[in-house]
Amino acid sequence: MALSEMPWTLIATGTVAIAALFISRILAPVKDAQEPPFIPTSIALIGHLIHLLRQGAAYLSAIDKTHHHGLYTLPILTGRLYIVNSPDWALAMHKAHKTLSFNPLVVQAMRAIFAFDDPSTQVLEDNMNNERGDRSGILLEMHDMMFGAFVQQIDELNANFLRCWTPHINALAPTGKLESISLWYWLRHHFSIASAASLYGPGSPLTLNPSLENDFWLFENSIGPLFSIPYPSIFLRKAYQARQRLFDAFTEYTELDRYKLPGTSRLIQTRAEMTVRQFGLTKRMFAQGELSMMFAAVVNTVPVTFWLLSYILADRELHAEVRAEIDRCVDIASGESGGSRRRCVLNVTKLKSQCPLFNSALRETLRITATMNINRLVQDDTLLANHSTGEEFLVKKGSGLAIAANVMHFQQDIWGDDADVFNARRFLPTTEKSKSEGEGSKTADIAATFRDVKGKLHSGAFRSFGGGNNVCPGRQFAQTEIQSVVALFIAGFEIDMPDGAPYKPPPSEGSKMIAGVSKPGMDVEVQVRRRAGYEDVEWVCEM
Incomplete structure (x- = not known):
């Protein structure tokens, strides 16, 4: 042809x-x-x-x-x-x-x-x-300031969060009433608002307008497309509008100098002074940039909290053992000033130093879910x-x-033949070795090198908090947030499925290239009631 x-x-x-x-x-x-x-x-x-x-x-x-x-x-x-x-x-x-x-x-x-x-x-x-x-310039100086703040101000930051969190948990299922909640949404909503308040003080935009919490997570879910899709105001309209509402709210917060109010963390006050006064950015640009701080504060800690609680609830034996550990960190006192409510004081420092299984379960949750690619x-x-x-x-x-x-956290030559499944005891050798080396009640670094059952160290294998010069400076603060929230649920409440079936963690939404901890692919409807003997208590947390 x-x-x-x-x-x-x-x-x-x-x-x-x-x-x-x-x-x-x-x-x-x-x-x-x-x-x-x-x-x-x-x-x-x-x-x-x-x-x-x-x-x-x-x-x-x-x-x-x-x-x-x-x-x-x-x-x-x-x-x-x-x-x-x-x-x-x-x-x-x-x-x-x-x-x-x-x-x-x-x-x-x-x-x-x-x-x-x-x-x-x-x-x-x-x-x-x-x-x-x-090491001059805003990025390097901010980096150094943040690392210093999370060491020098860690007690203040921890106390701020615990003070902001307990009113949320004390309002749940009061006086023995049964309350139905969507577990992921409830945790996401209340944790986000409490964490923002602990950093941004009484003038926190999420405190003044709680609907911004939903805007924040809608915006967060679109960060990948925002990197790659042009004209977001047209093609990502809902996420774009949610981001704009957040920008406007944080701009108002900044322009009205709400970051100067008592109760605002020194960390945020220093960030504002550095950004606006030292480096000359507008208050609008500082406000928009502060959303990156919100990302750092809650985008990973909230889903880790959900998954840790889910894994514990799904295993009755593990639940009983962890509850026993947490109970040893709780003191019960009579009500103040003749009040009828008893005070239960949770010692969060003891959670970190005297609850080996709870700490191992947290690190295992991080291994499974916090597989951020660096x-x-x-x-x-x-x-x-x-x-x-x-x-x-x-x-x-x-x-x-x-x-x-996401590859390294599941390699069998590091984690064992059961690397693909949750094993709450996997990190026990790491915590037990810390005690045997004379650390006593000292809190071990949550990003510490993994040690297997044979005692072998696997340097560089545990990546949930990064590594090298860019290891997460706020990891100890995140640990306080996660463990205090989960501990109060385990110690103070019974959580059941509506049909009486055993609790089962939902499937993950999947792994993204531009993402943090994987979130649940669906919510879980549960019924919450106060634990027997704790119906009338008011929870207080201290370090």
């Missing part, structure tokens, strides 16, 4: 295929001999991108099952995304922190998600990678050295690099 007789569609298809092959050969990144292995894809340039958009972090788990590389490369468009799959390579990455930066990603997020304007973005970019060598941008060509295997790989300037915690 002559060319002129061939169907035009066949000719067009062939032409496009040849052109696509030619373009992919020119544009696709060429592997350097020193780079980590490239993972092939059936669709040049965009194959890995499509899978990541469709499957999220689950795509990295699928790759690991096939290729088993500790460090590999995903060629995407004209660039590269390096994936770290092993603790050894994660430690190598942390040692190269001077050329693997998180701050350029922070700037992108503040612009795309929190709508920073050009002048404010320029302030963020100034010396963001310590080019001057003096991202960096490669600032200069960097040679990563794995000191365990002797391997070296080159990562190229301008590329992305991510630690796949």
Whole structure:
């Protein structure tokens, strides 16, 4: 058949295929001999991108099952995304922190998600990678201030949250009444409002307008699309409007100087002074940026709290053992000033230091649910050295690099044959070793290195709070929040399914690339009543 007789569609298809092959050969990144292995894809340039958009972090788990590389490369468009799959390579990455930066990603997020304007973005970019060598500039100085505050002010921050939280729990199922609640929504709503109040004081926008809590979580659920979809006011209208309401509320909070009110944490007051007075951002930009602080405060702690409570409720034996531990941290006193209500005082410091199973269950919950993939941008060509295997790989300037915690947290050579299931006792060797080494009642770091049943340490394997220079500074505060909330439910209440069936944790909504702790895919309707003997108590928490 002559060319002129061939169907035009066949000719067009062939032409496009040849052109696509030619373009992919020119544009696709060429592997350097020193780079980590490239993972092939059936669709040049965009194959890995499509899978990541469709499957999220689950795509990295699928790759690991096939290729088993500790460090590999995903060629995407004209660039590269390096994936770290092993603790050894994660430690190598942390040692190269001077050329693997998180701050350029922070700037992108503040612009795309929190709508920073050009002048404010320029302030963020100034010396963001310590080019001057003096750690000046808003990102570095804020980082150092936050790390200091969560050490020097931790008692104040803890006390603020406990004071703000107890009125919520004391209003639940009062005087022995049975109350039906949607467990995820109830926890999300009340925890978010209490946490915001503990930071932003009596003028907290969520205290003055509780409906903003729903706006916050609607906005949070759209951070991925906000990064990638243009014209959000059109294509992400509900999330865009929710974000705008939050922006307006926090702007009013700032412009009326509510952060100066008594009861506001020094942490927020210092952030305001640094941002507005020292670095000259407008109060509007400071207000919008404070939503990132709200993200840090509740986006991960709220779902971890839900999952920890769910895992304990689902196992009657575990529930009984944990309740017994918590009961030893509770003192019961008679009502004050002749009142009829008794006071139950929960000692949160004892929760952290004298409840080994409860603490192990918390860390196991973090292992299962808090599999945040840690991202960096490669600032200069960097040679990563794995000191365990002797391997070296080159990562190229301008590329992305991510630690796949959702893979590492389920590797059987680290966590055992039951790595895929919740085991509340998995972290007991870690807590027991702390006691045997003479730490006594000292609270062990919740991000401490995992120790298995044989006593072997697995450095770099537990990633729920990050690692290296960017380990979460607020992890001890988060631990106080999570454990105090769950402990009060376990010690003070009975929680049952409406039909009397055993409690069963709901399915997870799934793993996303731009996300924190996985949230439940559906809510759980439960019936709550006061525990027998505790119908009339008023709960108080102290450190």
